[in-house]
Amino acid sequence: MKSTKLFLFTLVVALVALAATSISFAQDSSCETAIVTESDVTRQAENTPPTDNWVLYTRAATPGVGAFVAGPEQPPLGVGSLNLKTLGGSDKVFLFNFDHVGTKLADINKMGYSTYRTAGNLQQVTSINMVVDENGAAPGGFTTLVFEPVYNTDQGAVVSGEWQTWDAYKGGNAIWWSSRAIPGVCAFSCYVTWNYIVANNPDAVILGGYGVNQGSGNPTLDANVDALSIGTGGIDGSCITYNFDPFRVATNKDQCKNGGYNGVKRADGSSFKNQGDCVSYVSNGK
Numbered sequence: 154m155k156s157t158k159l160f161l162f163t164l165v166v167a168l169v170a171l172a173a174t175s176i177s178f179a180q181d182s183s184c185e186t187a188i189v190t191e192s193d194v195t196r197q198a199e200n201t202p203p204t205d206n207w208v209l210y211t212r213a214a215t216p217g218v219g220a221f222v223a224g225p226e227q228p229p230l231g232v233g234s235l236n237l238k239t240l241g242g243s244d245k246v247f248l249f250n251f252d253h254v255g256t257k258l259a260d261i262n263k264m265g266y267s268t269y270r271t272a273g274n275l276q277q278v279t280s281i282n283m284v285v286d287e288n289g290a291a292p293g294g295f296t297t298l299v300f301e302p303v304y305n306t307d308q309g310a311v312v313s314g315e316w317q318t319w320d321a322y323k324g325g326n327a328i329w330w331s332s333r334a335i336p337g338v339c340a341f342s343c344y345v346t347w348n349y350i351v352a353n354n355p356d357a358v359i360l361g362g363y364g365v366n367q368g369s370g371n372p373t374l375d376a377n378v379d380a381l382s383i384g385t386g387g388i389d390g391s392c393i394t395y396n397f398d399p400f401r402v403a404t405n406k407d408q409c410k411n412g413g414y415n416g417v418k419r420a421d422g423s424s425f426k427n428q429g430d431c432v433s434y435v436s437n438g439k
Contacts, residue, residue, distance in 0.1 A: 184392035191221045209248045217246025221399045229267045230396035234379040242372040249362025258357040263384030264321035270313045273374040276303035278311045284361030287335040287354040296333035304328045304344045
């Protein structure tokens with residue numbers, strides 16, 4: 154996104170005023186898990202200020218396609234995933250979350266996601282993007298950091314027809330690149346470790362969105378993503394994994410009460426007739 158640092162900070166201030174989203178949480182073995190569905194997302198044109206914690210952006214002239222769907226096959230989490238399609242070479246679609254603005258890059262100790270490619274060329278697949286300010290409170294410094302499996306060959310080749318999990322941190326040794334030149338890293342063609350970026354930019358913080366991107370140069374790419382994670386260390390450390398699903402599946406009786414059964418479904422996508430129907434499903438799977 155071609156925005157100035159001041160412009161992005163203005164957007165951050167606006168986000169603080171947003172009401173809490175309806176994302177629900179469940180406990181995972183290593184991270185908190187947040188279910189994200191279409192109802193949690195605002196759809197906007199590329200290069201417009203975010204109006205929600207989750208924004209799915211598309212390019213006005215050549216939009217890609219983004220949809221929360223069931224499958225494919227058995228996703229890493231839940232019953233579905235986020236499907237992204239960029240059929241033309243200039244198509245672009247990306248899903249950004251703005252809850253991590255202000256996080257120091259030096260505190261991050263976990264990042265990753267899973268992908269499933271249905272169609273695409275060579276090593277094409279959805280990337281992770283992070284909009285950062287490389288010098289903290291000092292003037293200037295905006296860039297977008299990008300993780301792509303194609304530059305992390307030690308994690309295996311991208312293949313079609315199966316779910317693959319990518320570690321975008323890997324003890325700080327995962328390979329990233331920058332959309333703009335920053336200290337120690339040239340733009341676009343320098344592929345360096347996360348630790349190297351942090352060492353050369355110790356004051357860097359997340360300035361805007363963290364999420365998944367399918368952009369220019371990816372014609373015919375049809376891919377799904379799930380289990381997007383980010384975590385930090387230290388005393389106040391936290392870890393969260395985003396589970397992209399087409400709907401929320403009822404998992405406990407409290408979700409069924411006070412009309413809550415209208416907002417959850419069975420794993421097969423069917424709705425509940427009433428609270429008792431929902432409670433019965435949670436209790437015995439029927």
